[in-house]
Each structure stands twice: as structure tokens, then as C-alpha cells.
Amino acid sequence: AVNRMIDSSMNGVEFWIVNTDIQAIRMSPAFPEHRLPIGQELTRGLGAGGNPDIGMNAAKESKEAIEDAVRGADMVFVTAGMGGGTGTGGGPIIAGIAKSMGILTVGIVTTPFSLEGRRRAVQAQEGIAALRENVDTLIVIPN
Template sequence: MSPVQSENCLQIGRELTRGLGAGGNPEIGMNAANESKEAIEGALYGADMVFVTAGMGGGTGTGGVPVIASIAKSMGILTVGIVTTPFSFEGRRRTVQAQEGIAALRDNVDTLIVIPNDKLLTAVTQSTAVTEAFNLADDILRQGVRGISDIIMAQD
């Protein structure tokens, strides 16, 4: 995903991954989140609602986001998941990993929104660069979070 401007950034699995990510392996993503459980709890402390977002199919999001959601839910925080599934051109392995990650996430959120990246292809042309297509997917996630957040904040 695109870099996020935030006051509170948290690198999960600092010891396990040494900042190199999960290498497309959801088990490493899961272990990275578990390694950072206390830091995640600290970051979530005091929150009434948490959005967990990820592009599913790789390692960090697929393996880590269900753990983060589980931590949030165990803290009594309303937890909303918004994830994308891989583009079909990313291959069967990523699709299967995404399905498994979504199943794990579903058990740990109050609400889950799944956005198929392939649906985004209707918004681009054949000449659209792959990186631009991924950026579009990130933007859709951002818009989803903002839309839900705006609705909730308007009710306060």
C-alpha cells in the first residue's frame, strides 16, 4: 500500500522480519503480528473503533491483519475489516492465500467488506500500468474507510 501519513506508525515483527516484510508468506505475517502483540495493544488502547485494511494474498496483510483484528476485538473495540482480493493476473497461489486470510479475518471482525481488485479493472484501460492499478486499489480502500468513518462521525 501507499505510505501512510500518521502520527502513530508501528512496524510489526521487527525482530522476525528485520524490516523486510513477510515475503508473501502469511505465516510470517501472522508471526510478525504475534511478536508485536503488546505494541499493537498499546496502539489500539482507548480506541472505540478500528479499521483494519489490507490487500489480501501476500504475507503481511493476509497473515497479520487477522491477528490485529483479533487483538482489537478482544479489547472490546468495534472492528471493521476492508480488504481487497488479488487481481486474477497475480496467480492462483495469491488467490488461495487471500481466501484463507479472509476466512481467518471474518472470524475476528464485526463487519467485513471485501473488494475484488478485478472489479477495479473496469475503471482502467489496457494501457494502464500495473502500479497505477494497484494505486487505484489502495485509493478504493481509503475511500471505503473514509466513507464509513464520515457516516459514523456525522452521527455523533
């Protein structure tokens, strides 16, 4: 969905792709200057491996780069699929950074499909709870 929005060239909107997985970032249609790999020291660009703690620490490691990316924004939307590593752990940190800068911050996330298992469902609920504390508004889309 985000890729389709990027492709639509919406006026006045900057789309940033933030990820621990450098290959996923490279596949994004976002402008190269709007691709933000986080946690490079921690993950070496290989992703968070489904571990929210790695996602969280990757976002913390890249706090200054995230601040630079959102600086000057009127509103930030943090979108993520919950249950894995980067979105679940990093999303709340990214949202918290934006909110602490006085930016209206909205979270839009999806929950995992039931076939993805209990572990991902539990991680998703924990990530959603953490995100709720760091956004002005949260929209959760169930799968």
C-alpha cells in the same frame, strides 16, 4: 486509498500504518508516532516476503505494541490487500487483538487481481476466512 484519507486530515480519526516492511512504513504520510513496524525480531524490517505465516507471527510478536496502538479506540478498521504476507497473515491477528479488547472491529480488504496468480488468490481466501472470524463486520472489495 488509505494515504488519501490520511492526507485529508479527518477529525477524530487516528490512522496507524502497521507493516513488516520498514521502507513501506517510512513512505507513509501517517504521523511518525502512528507508524508501527511489527515483527522486527522475525523480519528485521524486510517484510513478510508474501508469506502469511510470517505476517501472522510478526503480529503475534508485536501484540503488546498493537494493544497500545488500539487502546482507547471506539472502533478499529483493519484495511489490507489480501494475498500477500503482512495483511493476509497479520490482519486477522491485529483484528483479533482489537476485538478481544472490546473494540468494534471492521475489516475492509481487497482481493488480488486474477493476473497475480492462483497462489495469491488462495492465500487471500484463507486470509479472508481467518479475518472473518476476528471482526464484527467484513467488507471484501474484489479486484
